[in-house]
Amino acid sequence: GEDVEQSLFLSVREGDSSVINCTYTDSSSTYLYWYKQEPGAGLQLLTYIFSNMDMKQDQRLTVLLNKKDKHLSLRIADTQTGDSAIYFCAGATGNQFYFGTGTSLTVIP
Amino acid sequence: GAVVSQHPSWVICKSGTSVKIECRSLDFQATTMFWYRQFPKQSLMLMATSNEGSKATYEQGVEKDKFLINHASLTLSTLTVTSAHPEDSSFYICSAYSGSLGTDTQYFGPGTRLTVL
Numbered sequence: 596g597e598d599v600e601q602s603l604f605l606s607v608r609e610g611d612s613s614v615i616n617c618t619y620t621d622s623s624s625t626y627l628y629w630y631k632q633e634p635g636a637g638l639q640l641l642t643y644i645f646s647n648m649d650m651k652q653d654q655r656l657t658v659l660l661n662k663k664d665k666h667l668s669l670r671i672a673d674t675q676t677g678d679s680a681i682y683f684c685a686g687a688t689g690n691q692f693y694f695g696t697g698t699s700l701t702v703i704p
Numbered sequence: 705g706a707v708v709s710q711h712p713s714w715v716i717c718k719s720g721t722s723v724k725i726e727c728r729s730l731d732f733q734a735t736t737m738f739w740y741r742q743f744p745k746q747s748l749m750l751m752a753t754s755n756e757g758s759k760a761t762y763e764q765g766v767e768k769d770k771f772l773i774n775h776a777s778l779t780l781s782t783l784t785v786t787s788a789h790p791e792d793s794s795f796y797i798c799s800a801y802s803g804s805l806g807t808d809t810q811y812f813g814p815g816t817r818l819t820v821l
């Protein structure tokens with residue numbers, strides 16, 4: 596299976612940008628995903644990037660993929676208090692997903 | 705679109721009883737459904753993968769006789785925790801996968817919190 600690692604915690608001030616990083620070991624993933632989990636809730640798909648892309652932007656979200664370094668990042672611009680949650684990156688090979696450990700983002704008002 | 709529901713959202717039961725959790729894909733047909741378990745402040749642990757009409761494939765260390773999975777249709781999968789014990793208390797999340805939705809992604813249910821007394 597694939598190992599997917601993330602830093603556990605991130606704190607930012609409201610209005611600043613947040614960058615959540617993820618590293619993975621298996622480069623065969625076709626898609627790479629970012630999910631958001633609020634307390635007591637399931638996972639919400641935020642965005643995804645196809646493995647042959649370097650960057651994808653979706654409103655406040657920017658995903659960067661460095662395949663050479665096997666590094667994926669999620670940038671949230673103008674971070675709001677409602678963005679406080681746990682963020683999981685995931686790689687997928689076929690229908691098998693491999694989740695990172697999750698990064699807990701705290702937004703300070 | 706691509707909504708997955710779970711029922712119940714929260715269940716409390718006595719030790720030794722069985723609990724059934726339902727996972728439904730509401731507006732699409734899921735060729736595969738997955739069951740995950742999540743402990744507090746931890747990532748998701750895949751328990752089993754189920755395809756409609758066939759037996760579920762369990763991950764190593766997951767007792768198939770304790771966690772019964774039935775995938776009766778392309779929109780419904782159930783997880784039954786048999787003879788539940790306090791150590792089974794956890795957050796159970798299902799997801800549904802359909803390769804026909806264009807993104808090859810899994811869509812997650814809201815989760816079911818099981819507390820065994």
